[in-house]
Amino acid sequence: MRIVIIGNSATAVGAIESIREHDQGAEIMVISEEGPMIYSRPMLSHYLAGEIDRSRLAYRPADFYTRHHVALITDDPVVAIEPAAHQVTTSTGKVIAYDRLLISTGGQPIVPPVPGLDLEGVFTFTRQRDATRLARYLEGQGEQRAVVVGGGMIGIKATDALIKRGVQVTMVELAPAILAAALDDTASAMIKRLLEGHGVSVRTENTVTEIRGDGDGRVSTALLKDGTLVDCEAVVFGIGVRPNAGLASAAGLQVNRGVCVDEYMRTSDPDIYAAGDVAEAYDLVVDMNRTVAIWPNAYRQGAIAGAHMVGVSRPDPGGVAMNTVEVMGVPAMSIGNGNAPEEGHDILAQIDERAVTYKRLVMRDGRLIGAILVGEIDRAGIYTGLIRNKIDVGQHRQRLLEGHVSLLSLPEQYRKHVVQGAGIEV
Amino acid sequence: MKRIVIHEEHCIGCRLCEVHCLVQHSKSHDIIKAYRRERTELMPRLIVEESGPVSFALQCRQCDEPACLEACISGAMHRDERTGAVVCDESKCVGCWMCIMVCPAGAIRQNTLGTRIASKCDLCYGADVPACVAHCPNGALTYEEVLERNGGEA
Numbered sequence: 242m243r244i245v246i247i248g249n250s251a252t253a254v255g256a257i258e259s260i261r262e263h264d265q266g267a268e269i270m271v272i273s274e275e276g277p278m279i280y281s282r283p284m285l286s287h288y289l290a291g292e293i294d295r296s297r298l299a300y301r302p303a304d305f306y307t308r309h310h311v312a313l314i315t316d317d318p319v320v321a322i323e324p325a326a327h328q329v330t331t332s333t334g335k336v337i338a339y340d341r342l343l344i345s346t347g348g349q350p351i352v353p354p355v356p357g358l359d360l361e362g363v364f365t366f367t368r369q370r371d372a373t374r375l376a377r378y379l380e381g382q383g384e385q386r387a388v389v390v391g392g393g394m395i396g397i398k399a400t401d402a403l404i405k406r407g408v409q410v411t412m413v414e415l416a417p418a419i420l421a422a423a424l425d426d427t428a429s430a431m432i433k434r435l436l437e438g439h440g441v442s443v444r445t446e447n448t449v450t451e452i453r454g455d456g457d458g459r460v461s462t463a464l465l466k467d468g469t470l471v472d473c474e475a476v477v478f479g480i481g482v483r484p485n486a487g488l489a490s491a492a493g494l495q496v497n498r499g500v501c502v503d504e505y506m507r508t509s510d511p512d513i514y515a516a517g518d519v520a521e522a523y524d525l526v527v528d529m530n531r532t533v534a535i536w537p538n539a540y541r542q543g544a545i546a547g548a549h550m551v552g553v554s555r556p557d558p559g560g561v562a563m564n565t566v567e568v569m570g571v572p573a574m575s576i577g578n579g580n581a582p583e584e585g586h587d588i589l590a591q592i593d594e595r596a597v598t599y600k601r602l603v604m605r606d607g608r609l610i611g612a613i614l615v616g617e618i619d620r621a622g623i624y625t626g627l628i629r630n631k632i633d634v635g636q637h638r639q640r641l642l643e644g645h646v647s648l649l650s651l652p653e654q655y656r657k658h659v660v661q662g663a664g665i666e667v
Numbered sequence: 668m669k670r671i672v673i674h675e676e677h678c679i680g681c682r683l684c685e686v687h688c689l690v691q692h693s694k695s696h697d698i699i700k701a702y703r704r705e706r707t708e709l710m711p712r713l714i715v716e717e718s719g720p721v722s723f724a725l726q727c728r729q730c731d732e733p734a735c736l737e738a739c740i741s742g743a744m745h746r747d748e749r750t751g752a753v754v755c756d757e758s759k760c761v762g763c764w765m766c767i768m769v770c771p772a773g774a775i776r777q778n779t780l781g782t783r784i785a786s787k788c789d790l791c792y793g794a795d796v797p798a799c800v801a802h803c804p805n806g807a808l809t810y811e812e813v814l815e816r817n818g819g820e821a
Contacts, residue, residue: 255737283740287761297759300742537738537769544737565768574768618764619776622734626771648725648772649718659772660673660728661816 242267244550245329245339247319247488249273250282251536252345252517254301255543256550261309264551269311270339272331274318275368279305283398283536285372290402298369322492324510341512341550344489344500345543348482348518348534353390357452362460362475366399367482378475379406387411387475388463390449392419396479397432397566403477404439404569411442411463411471413449423564423575427592428599428613435568435597444469452476484519484532497521499532504556506546514550516542525559526577526610526628533562561628565618571597572618577628578603578611586610589642602642607635620646626659627651668751670813671790671800673723678807680722684799685711691791691798708781712788713799714774724799724808726788727774728816729753735766735775735787743785747792754789 244260246253249271260267280298287293306313314331321330328338350365352358364375379385385408389400392414400410412419418429419436433443444465451464463471484499495501495509499521502508506516516522517539521530538560545557563576579601581588587604598616602609602624608631612624623646627634632655634641640650648656686698688711693701701709713726733753735744743759744766746752755766755775762783766775778786791797800808 281740281742283763283765284761287763293761297741297761300740536740537734537765540737563768565764567763572764574764576768618767620770620773621764621768622766622770622775623773625734625769629771646773647714647716647718649716649721660723660725 256547
C-alpha cells in the first residue's frame with residue numbers, strides 16, 4: 242500500500258510517526274513545496290528574535306525521513322489531485338499514484354490587496370523563507386522601523402521578535418482590541434500596555450491601505466486607514482492564515498472554510514484524508530467542526546489520520562482552541578472559550594495590575610469551558626484537562642481561582658484518575 | 668512500562684523526594700555541593716502537593732498518548748528510545764510553555780533559573796529505581812509495571 246502525504250510539517254510528522262508505530266510495511270511518500278527540513282513554524286518568532294539559530298528550527302532530526310523509510314519530493318508543489326484515478330500531479334509534471342492520500346497543506350497567509358505589495362520590504366510571517374528574508378533585510382537597514390499588520394497571535398509574535406531585535410514597531414489591528422479572538426478586554430488591555438511600555442505604537446480599528454516606496458522600490462511609508470502616514474523600512478503581514486484548501490476543492494472534495502473531515506480525518510472521499518490547519522475538524526468546546534490553526538491539533542489530527550490509513554481506528558476526541566504568546570517575558574494563555582461574555586456564563590476573575598497577573602475562568606453548567614491567564618501560567622494544563630474532560634467543578638469553583646491551582650483543587654475522583662489513570666485507585 | 672505509583676495515604680510531606688531529585692540531576696551528585704553551588708540552575712522535577720493532612724509527590728505520569736508531546740513546537744519533548752520514557756531534550760527546548768498549557772496533571776514546570784526550559788521528570792534516565800522512589804522513607808512512592816495510563820483522558 243502506498244500512502245502519499247502533501248506537506249511536511251507537524252501533521253505529516255504526526256501521521257508518519259503514527260503509521261510506523263502500527264505498520265512497518267506501508268510505502269510512504271511526502272511531497273512538499275518547501276525544502277527537506279522539517280521546521281517548526283511557531284518557532285520562527287524565536288528565530289527572528291535571534292534567540293535560536295537556523296539549525297534549532299528543526300522539529301525533527303535531518304534523518305527523520307530515512308529512519309521512517311519515507312520517500313521525499315521537495316520544492317515541487319502538488320498541482321492536482323485526481324480522486325478517481327488515485328493519483329496526484331506535481332508542478333514539474335510528476336504523476337504519483339496513491340492508495341491513501343493525506344492533504345496537510347496547512348494555511349496561507351492572509352494579505353489584503355493594497356497598493357505597494359510588490360515593494361521590497363513587504364513580508365509575511367508563516368514560512369521559514371519569510372522569516373529568513375525578513376531577518377536579512379533588517380540586517381541591511383540602518384534605521385529599523387516596521388509596521389506589523391495584525392494584532393492577533395501571529396502579529397504579536399512577530400512584534401515581540403522585532404522589538405527584541407531593536408526594531409521600532411507600529412502595530413495596526415482592524416478590531417477595536419488586539420488579540421480579540423483569544424482574550425477578553427482586560428487581558429487584551431494588559432498586553433497592549435506591555436507592548437506600549439516597550440515602545441510599540443498600537444493602532445486599533447485601523448489598517449494599512451497603501452504601502453508607498455522610495456525611488457528605489459523599497460518601502461518608505463505606510464498609509465493607514467485613518468489617514469496617518471507611518472515612516473517605515475518594512476511592512477509585515479501577520480493577520481493570520483486561511484486554509485490552503487484549493488487543491489481539495491478542485492478535486493471535488495467537500496470544503497467549507499476548510500476541508501470537511503470526520504472523526505478519523507476522512508474527507509468526502511474515503512481514501513483521502515485531511516488534517517491540520519487545512520481541515521475542519523471537531524472542536525469539543527464549541528461542539529462543532531471548525532478550522533483551528535494550532536500546532537497540537539495539527540500533530541494529533543495527523544496521528545489519527547495516519548493510524549486510520551493503516552487500519553487502526555482511534556476517533557478524534559476533538560480539539561480545544563488554545564494558544565500562548567509572550568510579550569517581553571510576560572506570558573499570556575488562552576484556552577478554550579476564555580473570552581466568552583459574562584451573559585450566560587459563570588465567570589471568576591482575579592487581577593493584580595501591579596504584578597501584571599490576571600486569571601479569568603469561564604464556566605457553563607458547572608463545567609469549565611475556558612481560561613485566560615496572564616503573567617502567572619504555572620500548571621495551566623490542569624485547566625485544559627478539566628475543559629477536555631468536561632468535569633463538573635461546581636463545588637470546587639472557588640478553589641480553582643484562588644492562589645496556585647493544584648491537583649488538590651480538583652474533585653477527588655478526577656484527581657485520582659489524573660494521577661493514576663483509569664481503573665487504578667490512589 | 669515501569670511507572671511511578673503514588674500512595675498518598677503513606678506520604679507525610681517530608682519532601683526528601685525533592686531533595687534527592689535535585690541531587691540526582693546535579694552535576695556533583697553531592698547533596699551539599701548541589702544545594703550550595705548548583706542551586707542557581709536546578710529545581711526539583713517533581714511537585715509536592717499539600718493541602719491540610721493530604722500530601723503526595725507528583726511526577727510526570729508518563730501518559731501513553733502524551734499531550735505534551737503533541738503540543739511541543741520544538742521537538743524537544745520526545746520518547747526516549749532506550750527507556751520509553753517521555754523526556755524533554757533541554758538543548759532543544761525554547762521555553763514556549765505549550766507543554767505546560769496541556770499537561771492535565773500540571774507536572775511540568777517553568778525553569779527560568781538558567782536558560783528557559785520546561786522542567787519535568789525523566790525517570791532518572793533508565794535508573795533501576797528513580798531517586799524519589801528510592802529515597803522515600805515511607806513507601807509513598809513505588810516503581811511498578813503499569814500497563815496503561817491515559818493521563819486524564821476520561
